[in-house]
Amino acid sequence: MADRSFEVSRLPGFAATAILVFVLLYLPIITLAVYSFNAGKSIALWEGFSFHWYANAWANEAVKSATVRSLIIAFAASAIATTCAVMAALGTTRRKAFRGQTAIYMFINQPLMVPEIVTAVALLILTGVIKAWTGYQGLWYLIIAHAAFCVPFAYLPIRARLEGMDLSLEIAASDLYASPWQTFRHVTLPLLAPGIAAGAMLAFVISLDDVVITEFVKSAGQDTLPTYMLGQMRRAITPEVNAISTALLGLTVILLTAFFLLTRKKS
Amino acid sequence: MASEAERAQAAASTRNAWLLSTPALVLLFCAAAGPLLIVLVYSFLAKGDYGGVAWNFSTDGWVGILFSRDIFDDTLQLADAHLTIFWRSVKISLLTTLITFALGFPTAWFIATRPPKARAMWLFLITIPFWTNLLIRTFAINEMIRNEGVVNSFLQGIGLISEPIRMINTDLAVLIGMTYVYLPLMVLPLFAAIDRFDMRLLEAGYDLYASRLQVLRHVILPIVKPGIVAGSILVFVPSLGAYVTPRVLGGGKNMMIGNFIELQFGQGRNWPLGAALSIALLLIVMIALIFYVRAATKGSNPHG
Amino acid sequence: MRKTLGAIAILMAGTSLAQAEGVLQLYNWGNYTSPELLAKFEKETGIKVTVTDYDANDTALAKIRAGGHGYDLVVPSANYVPIFRDGGLIVELDRSRLKNFGNIAPEWMDVAWDPGRKFSVPWQWGSTGMAVNTKVYGGDINTSAIFLDVPEELKGKINVVPEMSDIVNFAIWYVGGEACTEDTEVLKKARDVLLAAKPDWLSMDYGATERLANNDWAASVNWNGSSMRARILNPDVAYGYPKEGYPLFMDSVTLLADAKNVDEAYQFIDFIMVPENAAMISAFARYANGIAGSDEFMPEDMKTAPEVVTPEEFKAAGNFLPTCSPKSQEYLTAIWTELMK
Numbered sequence: 001m002a003d004r005s006f007e008v009s010r011l012p013g014f015a016a017t018a019i020l021v022f023v024l025l026y027l028p029i030i031t032l033a034v035y036s037f038n039a040g041k042s043i044a045l046w047e048g049f050s051f052h053w054y055a056n057a058w059a060n061e062a063v064k065s066a067t068v069r070s071l072i073i074a075f076a077a078s079a080i081a082t083t084c085a086v087m088a089a090l091g092t093t094r095r096k097a098f099r100g101q102t103a104i105y106m107f108i109n110q111p112l113m114v115p116e117i118v119t120a121v122a123l124l125i126l127t128g129v130i131k132a133w134t135g136y137q138g139l140w141y142l143i144i145a146h147a148a149f150c151v152p153f154a155y156l157p158i159r160a161r162l163e164g165m166d167l168s169l170e171i172a173a174s175d176l177y178a179s180p181w182q183t184f185r186h187v188t189l190p191l192l193a194p195g196i197a198a199g200a201m202l203a204f205v206i207s208l209d210d211v212v213i214t215e216f217v218k219s220a221g222q223d224t225l226p227t228y229m230l231g232q233m234r235r236a237i238t239p240e241v242n243a244i245s246t247a248l249l250g251l252t253v254i255l256l257t258a259f260f261l262l263t264r265k266k267s
Numbered sequence: 268m269a270s271e272a273e274r275a276q277a278a279a280s281t282r283n284a285w286l287l288s289t290p291a292l293v294l295l296f297c298a299a300a301g302p303l304l305i306v307l308v309y310s311f312l313a314k315g316d317y318g319g320v321a322w323n324f325s326t327d328g329w330v331g332i333l334f335s336r337d338i339f340d341d342t343l344q345l346a347d348a349h350l351t352i353f354w355r356s357v358k359i360s361l362l363t364t365l366i367t368f369a370l371g372f373p374t375a376w377f378i379a380t381r382p383p384k385a386r387a388m389w390l391f392l393i394t395i396p397f398w399t400n401l402l403i404r405t406f407a408i409n410e411m412i413r414n415e416g417v418v419n420s421f422l423q424g425i426g427l428i429s430e431p432i433r434m435i436n437t438d439l440a441v442l443i444g445m446t447y448v449y450l451p452l453m454v455l456p457l458f459a460a461i462d463r464f465d466m467r468l469l470e471a472g473y474d475l476y477a478s479r480l481q482v483l484r485h486v487i488l489p490i491v492k493p494g495i496v497a498g499s500i501l502v503f504v505p506s507l508g509a510y511v512t513p514r515v516l517g518g519g520k521n522m523m524i525g526n527f528i529e530l531q532f533g534q535g536r537n538w539p540l541g542a543a544l545s546i547a548l549l550l551i552v553m554i555a556l557i558f559y560v561r562a563a564t565k566g567s568n569p570h571g
Numbered sequence: 572m573r574k575t576l577g578a579i580a581i582l583m584a585g586t587s588l589a590q591a592e593g594v595l596q597l598y599n600w601g602n603y604t605s606p607e608l609l610a611k612f613e614k615e616t617g618i619k620v621t622v623t624d625y626d627a628n629d630t631a632l633a634k635i636r637a638g639g640h641g642y643d644l645v646v647p648s649a650n651y652v653p654i655f656r657d658g659g660l661i662v663e664l665d666r667s668r669l670k671n672f673g674n675i676a677p678e679w680m681d682v683a684w685d686p687g688r689k690f691s692v693p694w695q696w697g698s699t700g701m702a703v704n705t706k707v708y709g710g711d712i713n714t715s716a717i718f719l720d721v722p723e724e725l726k727g728k729i730n731v732v733p734e735m736s737d738i739v740n741f742a743i744w745y746v747g748g749e750a751c752t753e754d755t756e757v758l759k760k761a762r763d764v765l766l767a768a769k770p771d772w773l774s775m776d777y778g779a780t781e782r783l784a785n786n787d788w789a790a791s792v793n794w795n796g797s798s799m800r801a802r803i804l805n806p807d808v809a810y811g812y813p814k815e816g817y818p819l820f821m822d823s824v825t826l827l828a829d830a831k832n833v834d835e836a837y838q839f840i841d842f843i844m845v846p847e848n849a850a851m852i853s854a855f856a857r858y859a860n861g862i863a864g865s866d867e868f869m870p871e872d873m874k875t876a877p878e879v880v881t882p883e884e885f886k887a888a889g890n891f892l893p894t895c896s897p898k899s900q901e902y903l904t905a906i907w908t909e910l911m912k
Contacts, residue, residue: 091287115508131639518774
């Protein structure tokens with residue numbers, strides 16, 4: 001069956017376009033990765049091979065802690081956002097139209113509708129008051145803020161998956177006296193998994209990328225990698241940051257490869 | 268007329284819908300939509316001397332969206348600068364959405380038609396470049412399209428052009444960059460929608476319709492529609508307020524609306540105008556979105 | 572594993588650490604603080620300095636104003652110091668706790684934005700001028716005409732940094748006015764000059780060091796330190812001081828009113844006024860400092876750099892931008908918006 005569906009699903013030019021997209025996607029990244037091994041301080045003039053910038057980045061406490069902080073925030077925020085998004089998607093799809101449906105939809109997508117700077121200024125004023133009042137200046141402000149603007153990014157792919165998904169399996173399960181939770185856990189969730197994966201990944205990278213809101217919400221000593229880089233950009237981007245990005249990229253690739261090899265062995 | 272039981276069931280369904288949505292709504296109320304009320308209030312205040320606001324009621328912010336007081340003869344005039352900026356933003360965002368769709372749809376289709384195991388890998392391949400930061404990515408694009416960059420060197424190397432094509436700091440550069448940055452936001456929802464598509468339907472489609480184009484139109488498009496809706500919202504709306512990419516790649520010579528609003532909260536020190544512009548943008552996008560979603564879901568309303 | 576958890580716990584706790592002994596929260600421009608300086612400070616005093624970055628004066632001002640930020644020291648530019656001071660955001664320095672105060676060079680003692688240096692001590696200073704690739708353009712570069720009446724050779728090849736007050740004031744000086752003027756006749760002329768020149772500009776962007784070095788740009792309105800770094804990478808780049816007038820900037824360290832680590836803050840302020848330490852600051856970012864006697868500790872290449880050591884003949888044209896009145900700020904923004912539409 002797999003073979004046949006492949007045949008049928010082949011549309012002219014699609015595979016070629018897809019390959020082209022992947023090449024274009026990776027070309028700039030690879031260029032940057034190469035320049036992170038540049039001996040010189042420039043990221044445009046090649047002056048020979050060196051691990052210099054990796055050593056520098058490793059020795060730079062600020063860069064290291066900013067990277068770790070970015071990852072913690074992205075993990076926590078995307079987990080919260082995805083959970084909320086899954087629940088909301090289950091709530092707002094596959095039902096008869098009800099009062100307030102559009103309102104919920106608009107509310108969930110609201111973070112997309114205003115430029116980041118606006119939310120950032122609003123949050124600055126709000127968190128300023130709360131921080132002064134409670135004295136707490138920890139990382140949760142950033143995690144909550146990130147989680148909030150990640151919700152639509154997680155919600156839309158999940159909703160797209162859920163919409164019009166075949167209900168017969170779920171009905172069959174509940175006919176077999178499975179509890180709603182069991183039905184969800186063993187039937188709906190597996191069917192939904194690709195949507196959740198897509199949503200969670202989006203939420204994660206969106207959080208990892210955020211500059212403006214983070215810049216305004218962060219407390220003392222809470223630079224993330226992007227805000228650290230923004231500070232550098234005014235004068236010039238150093239290959240140090242480039243090295244960090246490449247290292248992060250390399251780490252992801254290694255982890256994913258390991259993940260695939262392991263799961264392949266099992267099956 | 269609906270029976271008592273049906274009505275009770277509908278009520279229960281609505282209650283469930285709200286309950287399930289509650290965590291998301293609470294989160295957004297606390298950290299996104301709620302704080303915007305502050306912005307709304309600010310839009311009706313007078314501007315502070317050095318940024319911030321003064322606590323006096325004023326409609327200057329709102330008037331300032333469409334009219335600007337000519338600094339030289341002190342008359343109120345239509346602010347054509349603002350309209351130019353707004354129109355440019357809409358144009359570039361629309362083009363970005365179209366291009367990401369043209370590239371993203373075949374890509375999502377390609378991924379969705381891989382064997383299940385490989386699918387996850389291709390999906391990851393789409394997101395991996397985005398582990399490098401947005402600034403770095405934008406910068407990388409700039410490196411590629413420089414006069415002495417890889418693209419021009421390559422084209423010159425194979426003898427296609429003799430003089431480098433100037434791409435940096437043009438609208439083309441902004442388009443290339445925005446497409447690059449927003450592509451996964453199009454591919455992932457499209458994939459999520461295509462992936463649930465039963466390929467056997469295609470066979471039936473080929474039996475029914477003669478050409479591939481017809482199959483695409485009558486079988487594939489209706490099913491992929493939710494993905495298109497989600498993807499184009501995710502691309503169009505954020506690109507309308509994009510800030511980093513137009514600044515770095517466009518060379519900052521021509522503002523987009525995101526840069527313009529940022530200016531008011533930053534060097535321009537006119538917070539009420541910034542606030543009013545933001546609320547206006549929010550309203551425009553919201554109304555456009557309501558129409559778009561209504562039109563897009565018409566006819567393909569899920570029966571279950 | 573436990574170590575990781577511990578690290579995460581510390582990160583989550585955030586600035587509860589900041590109240591502990593021996594730490595200091597410095598809020599400074601990105602890529603502006605020498606790591607060697609901080610290491611030396613920690614070695615001498617046991618105080619660990621955490622630096623958090625900002626990229627614009629207005630961002631820093633907005634954050635400090637909102638409160639609850641947790642910073643001890645901030646480094647605003649000259650024309651922002653009065654705003655911080657008048658808003659009660661920074662406090663007067665207790666001179667008895669600063670034994671190195673006398674090291675501030677005399678010319679940086681009685682500055683317009685902080686008479687008598689009651690609130691601030693110098694960090695670094697520099698100028699905004701014209702960085703030009705002399706291979707492309709061989710004419711006079713000590714004039715704002717480089718970007719306001721672009722020479723034929725540089726048309727479509729010049730960048731202008733998107734710094735509103737620098738650029739508009741350049742134009743005001745160029746037409747013979749005074750910085751932050753409210754004279755509409757002068758402003759009108761300045762606007763017309765800018766609008767007429769804009770089509771000849773390639774871009775309005777940051778990052779000039781790299782792009783002057785790799786020949787993407789043949790010229791740029793740029794800061795002196797960045798121009799020096801560009802010249803090191805590309806010897807054709809020269810730096811001009813416009814005779815019509817060019818802005819100077821100085822960023823100064825100030826103590827925040829709600830600082831928690833006041834003792835540590837004083838130790839740090841005192842520390843950076845030692846000539847040897849001030850030279851470390853300059854060696855990192857390539858801008859001059861305001862401490863007398865730091866010259867002998869400066870890197871060799873900075874002692875003679877034409878970008879850092881302003882030639883005597885051009886000194887008079889350099890001006891610090893005053894804190895513009897709200898009215899003149901409105902004019903600047905209106906001109907800027909029209910320019911950028």
